[in-house]
Amino acid sequence: MKIERLTRALSLKRSIETGTEQQRQTVRTIIEEVRRKGDEALKEYTERFDGVLLESLQVSKQEMDQAYEQLDSSLIAIIREAAENIREYHERQKRESWMMMKEDGTILGQKITPLDAVGLYVPGGTAAYPSSVLMNVIPAQVAGVKRIVIVSPPDAQGSLPAGVLVAACELGIQEIYKIGGAQAIAALAYGTETIQPVDKIFGPGNIYVALAKREVFGQVAIDMIAGPSEIVVLADETAKANEIAADLLSQAEHDERASSILVTPSMKLALEVASEVEAQLETLPRKEIAAAAIEQYGAIYVTETMEEAIAAVNELAPEHLEMITNDPMSLVGQIRHAGAIFLGRFSSEPVGDYFAGTNHVLPTNGTARFSSGLSVDEFVKKSSLILYSEQALVANAAKIAALARLEGLEAHARAVEERLKKQGGETS
Amino acid sequence: MKIERLTRALSLKRSIETGTEQQRQTVRTIIEEVRRKGDEALKEYTERFDGVLLESLQVSKQEMDQAYEQLDSSLIAIIREAAENIREYHERQKRESWMMMKEDGTILGQKITPLDAVGLYVPGGTAAYPSSVLMNVIPAQVAGVKRIVIVSPPDAQGSLPAGVLVAACELGIQEIYKIGGAQAIAALAYGTETIQPVDKIFGPGNIYVALAKREVFGQVAIDMIAGPSEIVVLADETAKANEIAADLLSQAEHDERASSILVTPSMKLALEVASEVEAQLETLPRKEIAAAAIEQYGAIYVTETMEEAIAAVNELAPEHLEMITNDPMSLVGQIRHAGAIFLGRFSSEPVGDYFAGTNHVLPTNGTARFSSGLSVDEFVKKSSLILYSEQALVANAAKIAALARLEGLEAHARAVEERLKKQGGETS
Incomplete structure (x- = not known):
């Protein structure tokens, strides 16, 4: 597995299949x-x-x-x-x-x-x-x-x-x-x-x-158009090379285009993981696929510091991020872009793929920069609710009409004023 | 304005502009x-x-x-x-x-x-x-x-x-x-x-x-690709025709392709609104645009019952829905598809367009069936968090491995088992 001293900006982005x-x-x-x-x-x-x-x-x-x-x-x-x-x-x-109610009788809300x-x-x-x-x-x-x-x-x-x-x-x-x-x-x-x-x-x-x-x-x-799967492991010298190698290979066996990346400030760990990957690869049933993925899209990046390593993770914006460091919770607040974050050595990615309870449908190909994994949100719609009170309309109609006219939308202004016209006679 | 006795399924869907x-x-x-x-x-x-x-x-x-x-x-x-x-x-x-913590030490969460x-x-x-x-x-x-x-x-x-x-x-x-x-x-x-x-x-x-x-x-x-704007007004005989007409016209002045629709079980209201629309149209500065929109995409549908009218609204799945009925809150639970819902006669659409506080960026062209207006959600990402404890991994590793092998993913099974192998010697 390639080991590289990190000196450049990283990106997972690969071309999106648009077909012929x-x-x-x-x-x-x-x-x-x-x-x-x-x-x-x-x-x-x-x-x-x-x-x-x-x-x-x-x-x-x-x-x-x-x-x-x-x-x-x-x-x-x-x-x-x-x-x-x-x-x-x-x-x-x-x-x-939910609803929020104002003292003037107005109710605003959101219907799910x-x-x-x-x-x-x-x-x-x-x-x-x-x-x-x-x-x-x-x-x-x-x-x-x-x-x-x-x-x-x-x-x-x-x-x-x-x-x-x-x-x-x-x-x-x-x-x-x-x-x-x-x-x-x-x-x-x-x-x-x-x-x-x-x-x-x-x-x-x-x-x-x-x-x-x-x-x-x-x-x-x-839903999203999913790309090939990815894992980035962020690890320090306390991590165990055999466990990281196994996790990198579990991603690699998915697909020849899967991407398995280790980012670490420890050259010692980098060397051990590279050698473990080679060793464990030998006995895998899907060896050909995993080997091709590691060869093409696998990498080990060695940074000077943990800060640099975290910056690299944020550049990659991976689908899956494992943080196998001494105290991962203390670093997780610095992670800005990742679909799912697995903390500590017992949180191997398959734990989340199958069983823990989180969703395994996650944003690939660097899109964790701006999108999220599958959740209940994708199965509902939100409608806003507006119940304006008479009191609120009387108090604010002139303001609303002024904004409408600022935008050149006279009929908008009149729609509000139409209520006041009639209302004036009835209420005051 | 066209008045039609409703006898057919409705759809707002118009062709989406894909350009030449x-x-x-x-x-x-x-x-x-x-x-x-x-x-x-x-x-x-x-x-x-x-x-x-x-x-x-x-x-x-x-x-x-x-x-x-x-x-x-x-x-x-x-x-x-x-x-x-x-x-x-x-x-x-x-x-x-948020986080949920289990007694076995596992933490699952969602990072915003x-x-x-x-x-x-x-x-x-x-x-x-x-x-x-x-x-x-x-x-x-x-x-x-x-x-x-x-x-x-x-x-x-x-x-x-x-x-x-x-x-x-x-x-x-x-x-x-x-x-x-x-x-x-x-x-x-x-x-x-x-x-x-x-x-x-x-x-x-x-x-x-x-x-x-x-x-x-x-x-x-x-974000979404917005289409022309729409309003559907659901009203009963208690509604005031001049107010509804003003609201229909406020939508129509936006764009010649804007759509303004009234659905009501009251033929009396339908006739009054049609005549009010013609009258109010005369003095509008954007009269040409509004008239063209009303002509092409405006309609008044008269139903037998309020239930039919509500069904028609759900078929239309409008961007904006005004419910100007005797007790709109009692009906709002039946509305399944609408970007924003304006309740009662004082909640004229411009109230929400400008001032009340809800968002005016809403799903058009019938897409309220499956999408929502702009909200804070569109500006955040959710990352799932998984911190599996040693105890949880020991208890569940065999199950996770069995699921992985059911799917033919041996390296996934081994990634979990790799932790146990070493762990066995250290912990028991």
């Missing part, structure tokens, strides 16, 4: 066909792309039962416990409607309303993660979303992974469709005979899914 | 030039598009003083009072970082961090609204954003409107640049010699500004 013109055209055609032909188009595309002709798009009760038979009962208990932890954390994010319906895209194949189901569905439920739909591409036998189905069923989700790709996004956005449209679409996917989400944006809302 | 290919190309060229030539490009474009060759891009102390001289002191006092109201409301939106730097685009010409300065800057300040930059295109004399400058100065904003269009967005996103880049760009603008915001999205965050 041909891919964009393919996606537009698929969306158009789904809008035109509905379920028929969904079945045709599923046959063409997933290699299976489905009789029914929706997962049946029977398929759900089969999924339970395939999964070890101890695993089901663990999924339940993870779900409880995730629910407990996200309950804390929930916000209530859950979205009516959301769709979750769960990728197929090896990237089909039951944990993604938990991380997307639970905040929606905590927010109070009534209709939650899951779509996921079937395998050649027309099945979805047992882990995904069990996770969904444990959360009480019943509306699951065996469709994937751009056609699934089109169905969620515009609806078909059997699938009612949703208001917002969540979840990662391949380039066709990402392009389709961009294409339907406006018709519905979408 | 030539406009998109122009915008890309401008951004490229600003990235390449910096301030020089900004001055060239300002000369070409705004007709003025600037010596300095930044508004000077002297220009600020001149702005104060141009504005009546009573207006300045009103701006201050509006700013106080807006600040008081938005203070209620502010959220604090303000954005480092934001830019606000203020349109030029007749659409230069001091109120927009207040509505965008105050939530940023409440959030704790340290650097707030305003950009706005100068007139042919190289000046910005006095109202805009005074509003900015009242809020303590000093970094104001006399640039507009796509070049201003490019400068905010990428920076030049004199302008440091920001993290997020707010504010409306013409098609070039909107396209430039789309283009730089990813490099920086952007």
Whole structure:
């Protein structure tokens, strides 16, 4: 693993996949066909792309039962416990409607309303993660979303992974469709005979899914377009090299474009971690992927001081930050940009990926500078409430009219004055 | 004004302006030039598009003083009072970082961090609204954003409107640049010699500004792309037709594409409002604009019942909703989709546009189904915090590893187990 004395500004930013013109055209055609032909188009595309002709798009009760038979009962208990932890954390994010009342009778407030319906895209194949189901569905439920739909591409036998189905069923989700790709996004956005449209679409996917989400944006809302995953470990000489190396590799095994970075003022630690990474890499099942990621996007930056190391972390604005230092809580206030912050040596990233309760859907590619991980907030809307009293209007109408006229908006001024005109006779 | 018995599903959605290919190309060229030539490009474009060759891009102390001289002191006092109201409301939106501590020593939390730097685009010409300065800057300040930059295109004399400058100065904003269009967005996103880049760009603008915001999205965050403004008035027979008509016209004067709609179960009110609109229209300075908007996008829908009327409002998902009914608070819980809700006859929309304290930047074009108005939330990021205790890791490592292996991510399992291996010898 490369070790570099840090002498330059850092950035995680890599180019964003925008697809080729041909891919964009393919996606537009698929969306158009789904809008035109509905379920028929969904079945045709599923046959063409997933290699299976489905009789029914929706997962049946029977398929759900089969999924339970395939999964070890101890695993089901663990999924339940993870779900409880995730629910407990996200309950804390929930916000209530509020009001402020003034003595003149005016009431101002903010009404929190859950979205009516959301769709979750769960990728197929090896990237089909039951944990993604938990991380997307639970905040929606905590927010109070009534209709939650899951779509996921079937395998050649027309099945979805047992882990995904069990996770969904444990959360009480019943509306699951065996469709994937751009056609699934089109169905969620515009609806078909059997699938009612949703208001917002969540979840990662391949380039066709990402392009389709961009294409339907406006018709519905979408969550972020996720990039490859990243970890930055900030460590001092008290950290253990074998643990840091294992964490760097856990990120690297995701994807050849994943990024694993150590920032430390300790050259000794840097050298030990580099050598541990090489050693641990040897026995990993996903060795090729992890090695490629470490080679291309891995780095160890050695700084003069901890202050410099913290500045480097803020430049990188990582999705995941581990702080494995003597007293991480004393430094965390200085971290300005990170999706999730793991404090101390027992807070290995997988703890948060799966189980602790925080969300694992986090801003990638340096976007932690300006955006946040998935939370209950993404499943609600806020409406402001204004109940102006007669007393307040009488007291302030002239001011409001003056502001309107300053902006050249006479009808705005008159709308307020129209109340006074009539009111004058009635009240005074 | 058209009156229609409501018999069909309603939608406010109009096509979103995506510009022509030539406009998109122009915008890309401008951004490229600003990235390449910096301030020089900004001055060239300002000369070409705004007709003025600037010596300095930044508004000077002297220009600020001149702005104060141009504005009546009573207006300045009103701006201050509006700013106080807006600040008081938005203070209620502010959220604090929090933590939850478990008995096993685990701490989970959410850290709220303000954005480092934001830019606000203020349109030029007749659409230069001091109120927009207040509505965008105050939530940023409440959030704790340290650097707030305003950009706005100068007139042919190289000046910005006095109202805009005074509003900015009242809020303590000093970094104001006399640039507009796509070049201003490019400068905010990428920076030049004199302008440091920001993290997020707010504010409306013409098609070039909107396209430039789309283009730089990813490099920086952007707020919504605003469409034409809308009002829906929900009223019963207790409402006064002259007041409703004035409110419908206040929306219509904004823009020929603005939409003003009344939904009511009362045919009597419908007829009266239609006739009041015609009458009041006659004397409006912006009569042509308002008449065109009413003609194209105005409507009065008469329903059989109040329940139907509320359902129609939810279908429309308006930016602004006025509820002028006998007891609006008893109905507000049924409103699922609206950017801002004005309750009762004294809550005319301009009250909220200017003065009451709520934000006037709201979701347009039916997007209130899934999005919210501007708030303090848009100026902060949330980072999750995970401090797992040794006790928690020992108790849960096997579960976390089992979940990781269910997803085929062996290195994730090992990252957790790596702690136990060493820990076993030390602790037991």
